[in-house]
Amino acid sequence: MTAGTSDPAAAISGVGASLDPDASWLDRGLALVGGDPQEAERLGWLQVFFFFHVAMEILISAPWAFFAAPDALLPRGAFTYFYLPAGIGLSLAWSRWGSRPRLGRTLAWMFSVLAVLWLFPNLPNHLFLVVFCLTVLWLVDLKQDREAMLGLRVLRWTTIIVFAASGWQKVRYGTYFHAEFLTWAAAHTERFAVLMQPWIPVAEWRRIQALPPMGPFGSTWWPLVALSNGVWIFEVAAPLCLLHRRTRGPAVAAIIAFLVAIELGAREWMFGCVFVSLMLLFPRRNILPKVLPLFLLIYLAIFAGKVPAALGWGHWGFLPL
């Protein structure tokens, strides 16, 4: 595997595809995000985590409150929220211990697609992202080096697209230039208020809290305006740093730190776990298996915070939701 080869198969699997003058523009474009067969080995971990995510997402969305009220009429299809995760679990078990692993994974993927269709339109964006990634992983054969690497590169590009798109959308809607969104969030959402009140001066905080419900929103206090503009600039610029080998490592660390900071306010822990796991496709060292137990704990906390409360058993969660 060397740079400068004209063999298209080697071009896709070679680290030097972006340097190869004979490689097609498609191969060169894909190779911009780097990746080698060794780095692609982590895709198996990601696949299992994403199947687990879909199962948990649909299980948490189940109409638990109806099961707690014995006289309530169960909504139509209430048990589908249990059939689908069970289907994913059994299919994965079959792919692990059965005689036809590929068929098992195909069934698990089909159950995941059904989960999206079942929840539509009430589904979070990250569930769509997860099922999109599972589709990519289903289409490639992870046992073949060059296919696994193709999958890795497509998923790295997917991550870049999502992050950059969220930055560009902030520019498009124009709600970050004068901190319009942040002032609305501070005034109307408790989660952001808790995070922002400690460092905003009292006078400015009082002004923000007194903003009319329909607006106009915004601030002239420069640190808040700078922070607001910093958010979209970072979301647009950081993905570009993922395209260069030298800046990739710092960019991964910065984006993960940024996500953690965002989640302190947004508290969308599942999205946080999904996106951090996608970011962990970039570093050369495979640390994804090491952080998966932490993600498992977070999902358990989300389940404990939502389901017992819906069943009327009190709040068991240990994570602010």
Added chain:
Amino acid sequence: MSDPTGTIGKEAERRFRRKKHGLVALLVAFALWPVAHGFWVENYLVNPWRMFGWAMYCVPSYEPQIRFFAGGDGTSGEIQFPRGSATARLRLETYLRQRGQLGDLASPRLLAAEILRAYPSLDTVTIAVSHPVYSPDEAGFRSVRRRYDFSRRGAGAPPATAPPP
């Protein structure tokens, strides 16, 4: 197994190339979707936070308000949505949730059918939906209203008429 003519290798190569092109096409569609999403948001009041446009935390979130009026002209007095049955309540909840996400793409046809069933004396019903939409020019919300007129015609659910702009 030997492959002196290289047929198996060539076929595998072709298959791989097809797969690569398919995945790149999927990626391009994925990258272009946020642009299409903006079109749906602007023209059909689809919620920017939803439908995978990656525009979460871009605009303040909102919930649409819904009101019901007797008579097709929408001036004959406000009526209450019949909340007597669990099905009707579920329909209203489901609709409000869908409306908040899909905007104009969610038709209130089933709600109209529920009202006409509960009020046998009514021939027509008007459903008015008010969407607070964020306007960057005003740095705040403005209200966009949609009106849907339904009449009792034929069996089953009444047909929806096009909402006035």
